Amino acid sequence: MRSSFLPFSRPAIDEADIQAVADVLRSGWITTGSKAAAFEEAFADYCHARGAVALCSATAGMHLMLMALGIGPGDEVITPSMTWVSTVNLIVMAGARPVFADIDRDTLMVSADGIAPLITERTRLIIPVHFAGAPADMAPIRKLAAEKGIALVEDAAHAVGTEYSGRRIGAEGTTIFSFHPIKNITCGEGGMVCSDDPKLLDRIRRLKFHGLGVDAYDRTMQGRSPQAEVMEPGFKYNLPDMAAALGISQLRRIESFIEKRTLLARRYRQALAGIDAILPLSEPAYPIRHAWHLFIVRLDTGKARMGREAFMAALKERNIGTGIHFKAAHVQKYYRETLQLPQGALPNTEWNSDRILSLPLFPDMGIEDVDEVVDTIKEVLA
Numbered sequence: 001m002r003s004s005f006l007p008f009s010r011p012a013i014d015e016a017d018i019q020a021v022a023d024v025l026r027s028g029w030i031t032t033g034s035k036a037a038a039f040e041e042a043f044a045d046y047c048h049a050r051g052a053v054a055l056c057s058a059t060a061g062m063h064l065m066l067m068a069l070g071i072g073p074g075d076e077v078i079t080p081s082m083t084w085v086s087t088v089n090l091i092v093m094a095g096a097r098p099v100f101a102d103i104d105r106d107t108l109m110v111s112a113d114g115i116a117p118l119i120t121e122r123t124r125l126i127i128p129v130h131f132a133g134a135p136a137d138m139a140p141i142r143k144l145a146a147e148k149g150i151a152l153v154e155d156a157a158h159a160v161g162t163e164y165s166g167r168r169i170g171a172e173g174t175t176i177f178s179f180h181p182i183k184n185i186t187c188g189e190g191g192m193v194c195s196d197d198p199k200l201l202d203r204i205r206r207l208k209f210h211g212l213g214v215d216a217y218d219r220t221m222q223g224r225s226p227q228a229e230v231m232e233p234g235f236k237y238n239l240p241d242m243a244a245a246l247g248i249s250q251l252r253r254i255e256s257f258i259e260k261r262t263l264l265a266r267r268y269r270q271a272l273a274g275i276d277a278i279l280p281l282s283e284p285a286y287p288i289r290h291a292w293h294l295f296i297v298r299l300d301t302g303k304a305r306m307g308r309e310a311f312m313a314a315l316k317e318r319n320i321g322t323g324i325h326f327k328a329a330h331v332q333k334y335y336r337e338t339l340q341l342p343q344g345a346l347p348n349t350e351w352n353s354d355r356i357l358s359l360p361l362f363p364d365m366g367i368e369d370v371d372e373v374v375d376t377i378k379e380v381l382a
Contacts (some may be wrong), residue, residue: 002319002372009182009323010361012250012257020249024241032209033237035241039248043177044252045168049194051201054244055208058157058191059086059176060237064092065176065193068203069151071124078118079155080110081328087127087155089327099123100330100341105348106282107131108296110354112140119144130159132325133184133261133291138245141154142173148381160184161258163289167299170194179243182323184257185250187243188293203362208237211329260363261292267367268295268359271374277304277381279355294325298355304381308355314380320373321360328353 016299024030036054044052055061071077073095081100091098099118101110108131115126126145128136138154145152156162157178159169169175173196179190195201206212211234239247272278279298284292299308306314312322328349330341344350359373 001378003275005319005321006360006365006373007321007362008358008360008370010362010364011181011186012253014253016244016248016252020245021242024245025118027241030242031240032238033241035244035248036239039239039244039251042248042251044170044194047168047175047194048252049175050196051171051198052170052194053194053201053204053208054239054247055191055204055237056243057237058155058176058180059090059237060155060208060235061191061193061204062087062155062175063090064204064235064237065174065206066090066096066125067207068200069125069153071096074122075124076120076122077125077127078115078123080108080129081346082108082131082326082350082352083155083329083331084157084199084326085130085329085335086147087129088335096124097122098329098339100346100349102109102348103348103352105351106279107134107284108281108352109134109136109284110141111137112144115141116144116292119148119150123148123150125153127153127155128164129155129157132281132296133293134281135159135169135288137160137286138172151273157183158293159291160293161254161289161291162334165287172196174200179247180251182293184253184261185247187239187247187250188193190239190243190247206231207234210234210236211262255361258289258291260365261361262290264361264365264370265290265292265295266352266359267370268374271371272297272377273348275374275377276300276382278377283366292356292361294323295361296325296356296358298352299357301355308357312357317375318376320376320379323358324356325351325358326356 039051075096076099077091078099101114156175156176162169174195177192179187211227211230211232213231214228277300
């Protein structure tokens with residue numbers, strides 16, 4: 001058994017990251033300023049996006065996006081139930097109705113074929129979710145949204161560095177990223193909206209900071225003279241420079257992070273191949289670069305002769321941490337009671353929701369850690 005606990009994720013923080021944050025602390029300007037602006041520029045450049053707006057979280061980005069698109073009572077938003085519940089919460093709090101598309105059983109992502117039958121005259125927005133570092137098949141989804149005149153926003157919380165058909169996620173359309181500590185790069189907390197629609201970005205930028213007519217940091221208006229005007233009611237969702245400096249430093253290493261994650265993921269796939277009770281996700285058949293944000297497997301509870309929770313507890317007792325990404329939104333208590341979808345309404349989603357778990361995967365792991373996880377899985381299943 002391992003002598004120390006191996007978490008399922010740990011941010012890769014080095015001395016350069018620490019120094020970048022310390023420099024901001026010593027600068028006398030620690031809230032949103034030049035570092036946040038530089039992070040927006042660097043991230044947009046990395047994704048080949050037309051523009052970007054940094055925020056305190058991806059959830060903030062989704063909230064502002066729903067507002068900017070005018071989503072409200074009577075509207076329907078199509079998205080998977082296999083996602084972090086914040087998106088569904090925001091749809092409901094906007095007064096709209098979430099409409100859940102089932103996912104592919106083995107990639108956990110929605111498709112145009114699954115979305116199309118759900119479209120009604122009330123459908124105002126489609127939110128596909130890129131999952132675990134792999135991209136959804138966006139070309140058919142974009143075509144469908146364009147033909148129907150429906151807004152499309154990609155949830156790319158798992159997809160920093162992911163590529164689809166030779167282009168980075170974020171290079172086309174409108175996309176929301178997350179920099180939570182378990183993501184491929186982190187700001188501690190943070191998010192980014194990328195878009196090729198400059199008017200939409202201007203609205204997001206205004207809404208993120210009280211509805212002011214200038215950004216929280218505007219090179220031409222330092223000192224606030226004259227005082228900026230409120231153009232509409234807004235929020236306080238700006239990203240401070242302390243967080244942005246960490247993001248800039250992390251972004252410089254994103255390619256090495258992905259390279260290491262890929263190496264570890266390949267080792268997992270090789271080592272788990274002979275374990276019948278463990279079912280890794282399938283990689284999509286269309287051209288992609290997987291960023292390996294998570295290494296997700298499903299437990300075949302029949303072959304394992306135990307449930308997922310017992311399996312995860314047994315790994316934890318042996319100093320191996322795991323996670324669940326995710327328990328489907330529609331089976332969470334609130335949505336189970338309010339939406340009252342019949343059991344089996346989303347068969348692939350529900351099957352995975354009962355069996356899914358994430359194994360340890362982060363850049364500071366070694367190949368020997370992967371081998372130890374797999375050996376421990378074999379021991380528990382035996």
